[in-house]
Amino acid sequence: MSHAPELITDAEHLARILAAVPRLPARRVALADGGWVGDVLGRALAADVCSGVDLPGFTNSAMDGYALRAEDAADGELPVVGDIPAGDTRELTCAPGEAWRIMTGAPVPSGTTTVVPVEQSDGGLERVRFTGEVxxxxxxxxxGEDVRIGDVLLRAGTIIAPQHVAVIASAGVDHIEVAPRPRVVVLSTGDELRPAGEALQHGQIHDSNGPMLAALVAAVGAELVEVAHVRDDAGEVARVLERAVATADAVITTGGVSAGAYDVVKAALIEAGEVTFDKVAMQPGKPQGFGLLGERGVPVFTLPGNPMSTLVSFWVFVAPALAHMSGRPAPVWRRGVVRGPGWTCPRGRAQYARVHAVRGADGELAIRANARQGSHHLGELGEANALARVPREARQVETGEMLDVLVLDGPIDAPLAGAYDENVADEKE
Amino acid sequence: MSHAPELITDAEHLARILAAVPRLPARRVALADGGWVGDVLGRALAADVCSGVDLPGFTNSAMDGYALRAEDAADGELPVVGDIPAGDTRELTCAPGEAWRIMTGAPVPSGTTTVVPVEQSDGGLERVRFTGEVxxxxxxxxxGEDVRIGDVLLRAGTIIAPQHVAVIASAGVDHIEVAPRPRVVVLSTGDELRPAGEALQHGQIHDSNGPMLAALVAAVGAELVEVAHVRDDAGEVARVLERAVATADAVITTGGVSAGAYDVVKAALIEAGEVTFDKVAMQPGKPQGFGLLGERGVPVFTLPGNPMSTLVSFWVFVAPALAHMSGRPAPVWRRGVVRGPGWTCPRGRAQYARVHAVRGADGELAIRANARQGSHHLGELGEANALARVPREARQVETGEMLDVLVLDGPIDAPLAGAYDENVADEKE
Known part of the structure; x- marks a missing residue:
């Protein structure tokens, strides 16, 4: 009970995980399926998208106007021999001395050498006169002036944003290959847990890790299969785990991995014999377990049950692992500068401090630590939008120091939130 | 046909829209509903979340160990009177001379003055001895040491990230108020359009605006009701519009708003009489229409049909309007510096150039323009991840100049993509 295994570093634990997790096969998405847009938005392309067509696919008019041979305009007036709306599938010819009334995007008849915009004409329907020079x-x-057949339109690895959806739709391909979305089962353990919104008895708490892990799984683009709440019963944990590894690509458990008598996840998995439990030199998040379970070798991450520990463990270990499984880049740690007061940090462990990060107008990523850094202090999470990593050898973080920072949500950098720039909104031209 | 109405500025058009669009009521989400996490993730809180409980809700053990009165430890050995697992709902008392075996998170019996971790004991089940000083x-x-009843845990306006989900789950509330998600219908018009993945005849093109607008609507957190493809028939357009404004909170049309004979959206809406068509001094995106339709005054945005025009019009006009309707902040324009070659820009119109933006290690947002800026050049969108706004009075953009920049997707700044920082991944402690 009291033997203390050697601590390993967070980098060592992550390296073991990344060396072990499988790479899932890319997924083929057919564009003929109505739901393809929702299925690909925000996913990484697993292969280049090359154009199956020339773009434009046919020579067409850039304006509403008249298609003709430019030299005929000198005649002063031309007969209008017909209308060509967009979508006209006829293969037409523009003979000398003729004008066709044509709409933007419609195919120009062969022989056409120019299009005169309707604004530079009298708009005639049977005969037309032009104003100004043609x-x-x-x-x-x-x-083909925009794209030739075979041109690479989008590179593998591109995270598909709305503008890429337009490119894919136009590419003349019938499918694309996207990064797989690992199917994840979350197991939240503990007799003390009740679902959010329910009343509590003395000794009970609301389950915050189950919902948070569901949100985290969604936030990194994986697919949540189920959040199962399991009571503190090693047999039940084993049964639920067995069911999970039969169908999921990854399992995340929270709680039940310390040294206590009721640490049933640990008990169930030590029984299974394929999960290694380590003490990692980090704070929070010391007790970590990882292994491959079942015939398919499904990665199982056993995270400690304190909400802060679960949050940090997910971003430091699980998110990079799920990214690796999908062939996606892992979360980006950036450099930030401590702008608030410094703080004392734990001895001998890397600290993942919860901080508030703001990107200044000059691009500087400034961080301020929450006053308290307890692993059960949910109250502080209202302010926190980032983690800052303090190296193990540090004893004290000083104002002005640079740290590695992981931003946990969009507001400081994402295009979809924050104040609309006054310069744009208020500009009077 | 040839009358040229006064151009209005992009700022003027946006101001008219923002003054007209309604504010939708906040939505109440009950936490007892299983699907609440997916329903609130990424949405803005419409009201503060105040705690309905103290946190912790009861005094509890931070360790697996023994609960006792500290002064009794001097006796050398204490009887273990029982086990207290997490979730134990009994109201227990710790009498003088007793020890309780207790698990992390379990309620400490009243009278307890300290918890001794199991690692500082012999781990006894009937009697226990402690090693070291108690x-x-x-x-x-x-x-209540973390949070008191009534404390504000999350402020209105917070974009709900996974860590906030944990706070909400723990807050002891049965519902929260979130920003509404406007229900949007997209109408893509044009006889020339065929769905992506289908074969084309001469004169036909794949519909790229329908899928792109579906993606854009999703990207800004609105709810897509339907993407309807409508043929170039003013009667059909009118019927589909009537159906859309009966159910949707907003309608976006694309195409059919120029001066052509087949500009059926314009024809249908001029009939309805409640939409204003303007020429906006911007490039791309000149022909814009906006109005409120039907009894409920549903905002209708008629965007020009070139894909670049549609993309720019959405981000410049529709995205701020949908944000306003939801009570969310509009997209953030940041300052970026031109690092590639400069370019010539159009006379008398603000230009929204498609650019590639990269945030450097120093935080600088550097932009490079695509070589071509045609409004039908889909090929360039593979590289573009941002829009840069060049003011109307500019004739030339110079290298080193600062411009307003809107990043269109996550990769340069979002936490979920990009290379894992070598400093972290490779650190050997």
Whole structure:
């Protein structure tokens, strides 16, 4: 009970995990399926998207106007021989001395050398006159002038944003390959846990880790299969684990991994014999377990049950592992500068401090630590939007020091939140 | 046909829209509903979340160990009178001379003055001996030491990230108020359009705006009701619009708003009489229409049909409007510096250039323009991840100049993508 195994570093624990987790196969998404947009948005491309067509696919008009041979405009007035709306599938010819009324995006008849915008004409329907000079070769978009068949339109690894959806839709391909979304089961253990929104008896608490892990799994683009709440019963834990590893690509448990008599996850997994439990030199998040379970070698992450420990353990170990399984880049740690007061940090362990990060107008990422850093202090999370890593050898963090910082949500950098720039909103031209 | 109405500025058009769009009511989400996490993640809180409970809710043990009165430890050995697992709902008392075996998170019996970790004991089940000194008042988390009933845990406006989900779950509340998600119908018009993945005839193109607008609606946190493809028939457009404004909170159309004979959206809406069509001094995106339709005054945005125009119009006009309707902050324009070659820009119109933006290690947001800036050049979108706004009076953009920049996707700043920092991954402690 009192033997203290050697501590390993967080980097060592992560390296073991990344060496062990499997790479899942890429997923083929057919564009003929109605739901493809929702299925690919925010995912990484697993292969280049090369164009299956020239773009434009046919030479077409850039304006609403008249298609003609430029030299005929000198005649003063031309007969309008017909209308060409966008979507007209006829293969037409523009003979000498003729004008066609044509819409933006419609195919120009062969023989056309220019399009005259309707604004530079009398708008005639049977005969047309032009105002001003008619220039040769204007307002025509030529087949393939944007993209040629075979051109690489999007590179593998691109995280698919809305503008890429337009490119994919136009590429003349019937499917794309995207990074897989690992299917994840979350197991939240503990007799003391009750679902959020329910009343509590003395000694009970609301389960915060189950919902938080569900949100974390979604936030990194994985697919949540289930959040199972399991009581403190090693047999039940074993049964639920067995069911989970039969279907999921990864399992995350929280709680039940310390030295206590009721640490049933540990008990169940030591029985299974394929999970290693380590003490990692970090704070919070010391007790960590990882292994591959079942015939398919499904990665199982056993995270400590304090909410702060669960949060930190997810970002430091599970998020990079899920990214690796998907062939996606792992979360980005950036450099930030301590702008609030410094703080004392634990001896002999890397500290993952909860901080508030703000990117200044000059691009500086400034961090302020929460006053308290307890592993059960949920209250502080209202302010925290980032983790800052203090190396193991540090004893004290000083104002002005640079630290590695992981931003945990969008507001400071994402395009979808924050104040609309006054310069744009208020500009009077 | 040839009358040219006065151009208005992009700021003027946006101001008219923001003055007209309604504010939707906040939505109440009950935590007892299983799906609440997916329903609130990434949404803005519409009201503060105040704690309904003290946290911790009861005084409990921070360690697996023994609960006792510290002064009794001097006796050398104490009887273990029982086990207290986490979730034990009994209201127990620790009498003088007794020790209780207690697990992390379990309620400490009244009278307890300290918890001795199991590692500082012989681990006895019937009687226990302690090694080392027993300090009074250790390893006990006191009721309310983290949060008191009524404390503000999360402020209105917070974009709900996974760590906030843990706070909400623990707050002892049965519901929260979140920003509404406007229900949006997209109408993509044009006889020339075929769905992505289908074969094309001469004169036809794949519909890229429909899928892109579906993705854009999702990207800003609104709810997509439907992407309807409508043929170039003013009657059909009118019927689909009527159906859309009966149920949706906003309608976005693309195409059919120029001066052409087949500009059926314009025709249908001029009939309805409640939409204003303007020429906006911007490039791309000149022809813009906006109005409130139907009894409920549903905002309708008519965007030009070129994909670049649609993309720019969405980010410049529709995204701020949907944010305003939701009570969310609008997209953030940041300052970026031109690091590639400069370019010539259009006379008399603000230009929204498609650029590639990269945030450097020093925090600088550096942009490079795509070589071509045509409004139908889909090929360039593979590289573009941002828009840069060049003011109307500019004739030329110079290297080193600062511009307003809107990042269109996460990779440069978001926490979920990019290379894992070598400093962290490779650190050997």
């Amino acid at each position: 220039e040769d070769g204007r307002h025509i978009r030529r087949r | 300090e009074d008042g250790r390893h006990i988390r006191r009721r």
